[in-house]
Amino acid sequence: GENVEQHPSTLSVQEGDSAVIKCTYSDSASNYFPWYKQELGKRPQLIIDIRSNVGEKKDQRIAVTLNKTAKHFSLHITETQPEDSAVYFCAAASSGGSYIPTFGRGTSLIVHP
Amino acid sequence: NAGVTQTPKFQVLKTGQSMTLQCAQDMNHNSMYWYRQDPGMGLRLIYYSASEGTTDKGEVPNGYNVSRLNKREFSLRLESAAPSQTSVYFCASRGQINEKLFFGSGTQLSVL
Numbered sequence: 001g002e003n004v005e006q007h008p009s010t011l012s013v014q015e016g017d018s019a020v021i022k023c024t025y026s027d028s029a030s031n032y033f034p035w036y037k038q039e040l041g042k043r044p045q046l047i048i049d050i051r052s053n054v055g056e057k058k059d060q061r062i063a064v065t066l067n068k069t070a071k072h073f074s075l076h077i078t079e080t081q082p083e084d085s086a087v088y089f090c091a092a093a094s095s096g097g098s099y100i101p102t103f104g105r106g107t108s109l110i111v112h113p
Numbered sequence: 114n115a116g117v118t119q120t121p122k123f124q125v126l127k128t129g130q131s132m133t134l135q136c137a138q139d140m141n142h143n144s145m146y147w148y149r150q151d152p153g154m155g156l157r158l159i160y161y162s163a164s165e166g167t168t169d170k171g172e173v174p175n176g177y178n179v180s181r182l183n184k185r186e187f188s189l190r191l192e193s194a195a196p197s198q199t200s201v202y203f204c205a206s207r208g209q210i211n212e213k214l215f216f217g218s219g220t221q222l223s224v225l
Contacts, residue, residue: 001172009153032212043203043216044156089155098163099144099212100171105155 002027004092006104014112019080021107023090024072030092033066033073034101038087047088048075051095080111115139119204119217126194126224134189134220136204144207145187146214147171147179149200156203162187194224 003026013019025033031052036044050057050064050073057064061080066073073092077084087108093101117138126132138145147159158171160179168179176198178190187206191198204217 006155034212034214036214043218044214045216046213049212093212095212098161098169099207100158100161101212101214102158103156105153 002030002092002102004090004102004104006090006107008107009105010108010110012110012112013080015080015082017080019077019084019109019111021075021088021090021109022072023074023092023104024070025092025102026071027092027094028071029094032093032095032101033064034091034093035064035075036089036091036103038089038106040086044089077109080109082111082113085109085111117204117206117215117217119202119220121220122218123221124223126191126222128195128224130194131190131192132194133191134202134204134222135186136188136217137186138206138215139185140206140208140215141184142206142208142215143184145181146205146207147177147187147189148203148205149173150203150219151200159189159202194222196224198222199224 005024034049037047038044063076087106090104091101120135143164146161148156162168162181165184202220205214
């Protein structure tokens with residue numbers, strides 16, 4: 001089955017800095033890579049995703065990049081703000097048939113004012 | 114439109130007790146999932162249901178059973194709770210249009 005590794009487990013930055021979270025996956029059949037944000041005590045929510053037919057996707061201050069050859073993808077947050085503080089999960093899945101995403105272990109991002 | 118509703122929000126059990134976690138969605142989604150979240154372990158899939166009438170094991174199914182009662186409801190049962198099942202449990206659903214998962218608000222379960 002799929003195995004998703006996520007690093008770092010904890011990331012501490014100053015407000016205004018950039019943050020990068022990296023994930024690797026093992027199954028070359030995976031073609032869909034979502035990122036979920038979970039604020040303290042809340043449910044995970046999808047913030048951005050990327051499919052294997054594109055290398056990069058942006059949405060305001062967040063972007064995701066994908067390197068299919070190396071089987072890794074990353075989340076980039078620019079101009080971080082205290083409200084970006086949360087746990088971020090990457091995931092990998094094959095979008096055909098039964099959709100069963102495999103999640104990484106999560107990164108706790110702390111943005112200091 | 115409430116989305117995905119889970120009950121209860123908190124529960125404390127003694128070892129050996131049984132309980133059922135309830136989940137319902139009002140978005141007419143076909144697929145539903147049960148995950149457990151433990152510190153440093155991410156979200157691990159317990160069971161999923163691709164459509165009404167079908168259920169399949171995920172990564173960590175031991176000690177759990179599920180029932181897809183109808184298209185709206187997907188329950189998770191612990192027959193004989195163990196301390197290792199202390200966790201936060203999330204139900205999720207997915208529609209037919211895309212792969213976005215909608216999560217419930219979670220159940221914090223402690224087994225003493």
